[in-house]
Amino acid sequence: MTQTIALYSIKGGVGKTAAAVNLAHAAARDGHPTLLCDLDPQGAASYYFRVRSARKFGRKKLLKGGKGVDKHIKGTDYEGLDILPADFSYRKLDVALGDGSRKTLKEIFRHFHDDYEWVFIDCPPNITVLSENIFRAADRIVVPCIPTTLSALTYTKLLDFFAEEGLNRDKIIPFFSMVESRKRMHREVIDALSGNAGYRFLSTAIPYLAEVERMGVTRMPVAAQHPSSRAARAYRELWLELRGPHRSG
Amino acid sequence: MEFLVPSSLDPDHLPAELARCGYRVREGRKSRHRFRLFDTFDWRLLSHGLELIQRRGRFHLHAADDGREIAYAPAAGSGKRAWLSHHFPDGPLRDALGKIIEIRAVLPLVDVTGEERTWEIRNADDKRVLRCRRRALHAARVTWRGDPHPPPPTDLPPPSPLHLLCVEPVTGYSKPVRDAETILDDQGLTHSTDRTEELFRQAGFDPAAPAKKPVLGLQPDWPAARATLEILRHQYRVARLNERGVLADLDTEFLHDFRVALRRSRSAMARIKKSLPPAATRHFRARLAEVARTSNRLRDLDVHLLQRDAYRQMLPPELHAGLDTFFALLAEERQHEFRKVVRYMRGADYRRTMDEWGAFLAVHDPQLPEAAGANALTPVRPLAEKTIAKACSRLLRRGRTIGPNAPDEALHALRLDCKKLRYLFEFFAELFPEGEIRPLIKRAKRLQDLLGEFNDLFVQRETLRHGLLRLAGDGPGSPPAEAIAAAAAAGGLITHLERRRSQVRRNFAKTFTAFEQCRHRRRFCPDD
Numbered sequence: 001m002t003q004t005i006a007l008y009s010i011k012g013g014v015g016k017t018a019a020a021v022n023l024a025h026a027a028a029r030d031g032h033p034t035l036l037c038d039l040d041p042q043g044a045a046s047y048y049f050r051v052r053s054a055r056k057f058g059r060k061k062l063l064k065g066g067k068g069v070d071k072h073i074k075g076t077d078y079e080g081l082d083i084l085p086a087d088f089s090y091r092k093l094d095v096a097l098g099d100g101s102r103k104t105l106k107e108i109f110r111h112f113h114d115d116y117e118w119v120f121i122d123c124p125p126n127i128t129v130l131s132e133n134i135f136r137a138a139d140r141i142v143v144p145c146i147p148t149t150l151s152a153l154t155y156t157k158l159l160d161f162f163a164e165e166g167l168n169r170d171k172i173i174p175f176f177s178m179v180e181s182r183k184r185m186h187r188e189v190i191d192a193l194s195g196n197a198g199y200r201f202l203s204t205a206i207p208y209l210a211e212v213e214r215m216g217v218t219r220m221p222v223a224a225q226h227p228s229s230r231a232a233r234a235y236r237e238l239w240l241e242l243r244g245p246h247r248s249g
Numbered sequence: 250m251e252f253l254v255p256s257s258l259d260p261d262h263l264p265a266e267l268a269r270c271g272y273r274v275r276e277g278r279k280s281r282h283r284f285r286l287f288d289t290f291d292w293r294l295l296s297h298g299l300e301l302i303q304r305r306g307r308f309h310l311h312a313a314d315d316g317r318e319i320a321y322a323p324a325a326g327s328g329k330r331a332w333l334s335h336h337f338p339d340g341p342l343r344d345a346l347g348k349i350i351e352i353r354a355v356l357p358l359v360d361v362t363g364e365e366r367t368w369e370i371r372n373a374d375d376k377r378v379l380r381c382r383r384r385a386l387h388a389a390r391v392t393w394r395g396d397p398h399p400p401p402p403t404d405l406p407p408p409s410p411l412h413l414l415c416v417e418p419v420t421g422y423s424k425p426v427r428d429a430e431t432i433l434d435d436q437g438l439t440h441s442t443d444r445t446e447e448l449f450r451q452a453g454f455d456p457a458a459p460a461k462k463p464v465l466g467l468q469p470d471w472p473a474a475r476a477t478l479e480i481l482r483h484q485y486r487v488a489r490l491n492e493r494g495v496l497a498d499l500d501t502e503f504l505h506d507f508r509v510a511l512r513r514s515r516s517a518m519a520r521i522k523k524s525l526p527p528a529a530t531r532h533f534r535a536r537l538a539e540v541a542r543t544s545n546r547l548r549d550l551d552v553h554l555l556q557r558d559a560y561r562q563m564l565p566p567e568l569h570a571g572l573d574t575f576f577a578l579l580a581e582e583r584q585h586e587f588r589k590v591v592r593y594m595r596g597a598d599y600r601r602t603m604d605e606w607g608a609f610l611a612v613h614d615p616q617l618p619e620a621a622g623a624n625a626l627t628p629v630r631p632l633a634e635k636t637i638a639k640a641c642s643r644l645l646r647r648g649r650t651i652g653p654n655a656p657d658e659a660l661h662a663l664r665l666d667c668k669k670l671r672y673l674f675e676f677f678a679e680l681f682p683e684g685e686i687r688p689l690i691k692r693a694k695r696l697q698d699l700l701g702e703f704n705d706l707f708v709q710r711e712t713l714r715h716g717l718l719r720l721a722g723d724g725p726g727s728p729p730a731e732a733i734a735a736a737a738a739a740g741g742l743i744t745h746l747e748r749r750r751s752q753v754r755r756n757f758a759k760t761f762t763a764f765e766q767c768r769h770r771r772r773f774c775p776d777d
Contacts, residue, residue: 051376052374074419074420075420075422077376077377
């Protein structure tokens with residue numbers, strides 16, 4: 001059964017795209033056919049894989065779904081990992097989805113189930129009709145959180161939103177991102193939040209590392225650059241935890 | 250996409266040309282390959298566009314044209330030997346393979362070693378958009394005890410390596426592929442799909458030789474004797490081709506095909522009347538019948554043992570243990586029969602028969618008056634028509650008299666008539682328009698299959714009864730015949746009752762619902 005994982009955060013700059021890219025890479029390295037859907041109009045994930053979308057592709061094609069989308073999937077430099085690159089026209093996906101006359105993302109993503117075992121979605125930040133659509137389409141919503149008080153507040157807001165909209169809160173899986181263990185506040189927030197069973201934080205945290213920032217220069221997943229680096233190991237841990245012990249895909 | 254390229258083509262040609270088109274080209278590390286190719290004796294995988302290889306302790310099943318992997322499985326024990334489908338571990342490989350090879354064994358045929366160079370072709374963003382591989386493959390025939398293929402000719406020139414150029418597209422990037430194709434087009438290279446076949450050829454095999462549907466080149470105006478000789482020569486080749494496999498006991502089809510070739514030969518000599526000298530025909534028919542007779546029992550046991558799984562499914566689980574005992578006895582008898590057949594086929598008698606027959610077929614000249622049969626020089630087509638008409642009218646005459654109460658023997662006789670007719674159709678198929686003869690062969694085969702099944706069931710039942718008698722034996726420890734008969738009767742009843750029980754079980758739901766839905770029931774016990 002195909003697993004659809006959305007990488008989501010209300011705030012930008014929390015390591016969301018880095019997580020999407022490195023988790024998708026780790027899944028593919030594990031031998032699972034994997035697709036990364038870059039829905040963020042900034043296209044950072046596509047940039048990391050050195051992929052551009054075709055001139056003919058955009059919001060309208062995406063929302064039609066089916067074979068028209070397949071044609072625009074591109075192979076990355078890594079075995080078993082494909083990407084559906086972002087397009088700048090995605091900035092208006094919200095408006096397009098809002099009129100309710102089109103296919104939902106859930107329907108569009110179902111089409112990928114034949115070819116891929118894992119589908120990762122790199123979502124644009126903020127809460128909109130689009131994010132709601134993604135929440136319904138994804139099996140799990142993985143949320144990177146920088147361990148600060150403000151982040152904790154944003155995370156609570158997300159939980160409230162799920163409660164209000166009648167969405168399944170169990171889908172949300174947060175993890176700590178860009179952790180700087182020398183900062184006292186980070187340590188305190190982690191202690192406080194990971195002790196709260198209701199928040200269900202993953203036990204793997206991604207530290208703040210220069211290698212991750214350098215992905216913008218190397219334009220490749222950290223494990224492709226240095227498979228044994230600290231960052232590569234951290235994302236691999238995160239992937240293994242997400243995959244779970246008995247999941248074969 | 251794979252291309253067979255001449256060794257003269259500079260390996261760097263394609264990468265260099267692509268670089269000139271503006272791509273960034275980066276050569277990867279060189280690597281070496283080693284794998285072993287398998288196929289059945291009758292090239293089933295190759296003819297289905299598949300390639301089975303063993304590499305680093307694993308079997309991989311590939312599509313032969315684009316090398317796409319279909320399934321893989323661990324290869325426990327890498328000894329050189331024949332693999333039947335049940336030797337493979339349960340899983341996708343066995344499922345995919347089993348459908349194609351059925352009861353045939355796959356045999357280790359060719360060891361391939363090779364060097365590979367790869368190039369990554371990147372665009373201006375330094376994104377990989379294509380990969381090229383250049384491979385030089387050396388093929389060497391696997392030598393192993395029990396290899397059923399004829400030994401390679403000794404004067405074979407040392408094989409030169411096979412040069413392959415492979416262009417691997419990246420999803421979503423079609424232009425670089427088109428560019429590569431244009432470059433290769435200019436070199437006059439076209440896409441190849443017969444790499445596997447080429448490797449077999451390099452190792453000295455001839456995978457194109459189809460044993461089942463031969464092309465003998467019969468012409469309607471040939472003298473009958475010439476046509477008959479061609480037909481017999483082909484059957485002789487098939488028989489000899491299967492000898493090694495029979496002796497090595499790789500799968501049961503070798504013996505089957507061997508016996509069919511003998512039977513066809515006898516049938517051709519008997520049906521195509523007076524085209525060869527009657528004395529020789531009589532002699533060889535008798536000799537070949539003798540050869541076939543020695544393996545009659547072995548073939549019956551083979552048929553029986555192949556039914557093992559089907560039998561298990563017929564029986565309720567509590568009788569499986571008994572069935573296993575029974576099959577162990579059959580397997581033991583088969584070993585005995587097999588050794589008998591091997592002794593016979595290694596013996597002087599058999600060798601003399603085959604050599605004489607082969608020599609006769611090779612040198613017989615129907616033009617010599619003293620050697621000829623009465624029909625030797627008549628054109629073959631009218632003779633074929635007459636012979637077919639005769640066999641056909643006999644089949645029709647006999648078939649029409651068979652009503653529901655006809656004795657079993659009548660059906661057995663009809664099976665033989667049908668087989669004879671079908672063989673005639675097949676011998677002479679080339680003399681008639683394809684559209685007329687093929688449908689007839691197909692129908693005749695279906696009729697023969699039905700009659701054959703009837704016969705098989707009869708033979709199997711007889712073998713079972715025979716086995717029961719053997720269980721009784723006459724030694725002091727063996728159970729009395731009455732006890733065996735009682736056990737057999739009980740077993741029959743247990744099976745029948747089990748089948749009936751599961752039938753009744755299946756009927757429960759329907760009957761219960763009928764009661765539940767009955768509107769009169771609601772009068773007493775209304776739904777909540």
